[in-house]
Amino acid sequence: MSGSTKENGERLEQALARLNFKPRSLGPGHVWLAGAGPGDPGCLTLEVLAALAEADALVYDALVSPDVVAVAEGAELFFAGKRGGRPSMKQDDITALLVRLAREGRRVVRLKGGDPYIFGRGGEEALALARQNIPFRVLPGLTSGLSALAATGIPATMRGINKAVILATGHAAGTDDDLDWAAIARTGQPVVVYMGMANLPVIAASMLEGGLAPSTPAAVIVAATTPQERIVVATLATIAEEAAVAGLTSPALIVVGGIVAMRAALAGEA
The missing domain is CATH 3.40.1010.10 (Tetrapyrrole methylase, N-terminal domain)
Known part of the structure; x- marks a missing residue:
């Protein structure tokens, strides 16, 4: 030692x-x-x-x-x-x-x-x-939904950006037991989605239909805080495709909202 x-x-x-x-x-x-x-x-x-x-x-x-x-x-x-x-x-x-x-x-x-x-x-x-x-x-x-954000440089709350954070499960997306993603999108508040990787295309499309701009920042975080940690940052319109190209798989967290853009700002990239 x-x-x-x-x-x-x-x-x-x-x-x-x-x-x-x-x-x-x-x-x-x-x-x-x-x-x-x-x-x-x-x-x-x-x-x-x-x-x-x-x-x-x-x-x-x-x-x-x-x-x-x-x-x-x-x-x-x-x-x-x-x-x-x-x-x-x-x-x-x-x-x-x-x-x-x-x-x-x-x-x-x-x-x-x-x-x-x-x-x-x-x-x-x-x-x-x-x-x-x-x-x-x-x-x-x-909880991974908040600590993973902190670990990857995304503040869960930021004055001037959001007044709430929505934690949701994407496990049932596209089924009769699904959440109303369009209604969640209309809140304008960031959403952290657990267990949603398999349904990311459906979730992203539903949130776009709910009125969120295609340019809304979005990210997928895999294995946060571990040596295997990976993150892909994109827009709501492209996050499903870019996560697939990067080979990201479950378990992962999906983050949608203006707070995602703070990652680059805090890293001095914006």
Whole structure:
């Protein structure tokens, strides 16, 4: 270990000691629904880090990085990842697994990318645990829809540009269960779309029909905060084509609105 690295480690330990952080204990038979943030282990909260160290059963999603999973050294691992269009564990089976592990007296952490309550089905799992009288707790995480923007130089809010941010799922675009993208477009506020890559052409076309200008800035962000991070910036009229040419695939976030243009301005490119 180099001298500077050792000194940095010592400073971190001292800072944690000054913080006087006292984590709650994860009890047997309890389930904690935790958010792992957007990907970088540095985005973990202290509470989630402490919970992983205590867990003896970890049920984790595909968006959780191996480095974060490795923190739960004493836990039995249960992969519950979901990928659109690929075989994956059904939600009812995941919930049943959480209930079973809790009733076995295990210390269970259910780890999700981002935040459990932002398009992570954490609310469904919490409700199921409550109905089964399983003690649970929710540990917030940095939601990818906001932290990915910050990591790639896009401010989620900017005076003079927006007064709100809309978080939406694009999973059902083009179906009877779809959102009214035209109505969302008419708000004039930036939109951050989760799970929308497969439907990006439909979403972009619907927002254009809703009145957004073809020149409206748009971006697709893949694997934010990780070494695999990629971003394509274009316009609403061209973002679907440019993302396809770049080979961007799920999981990704789509951002539409004037805030996207701030990326170039902050980088001194505009």
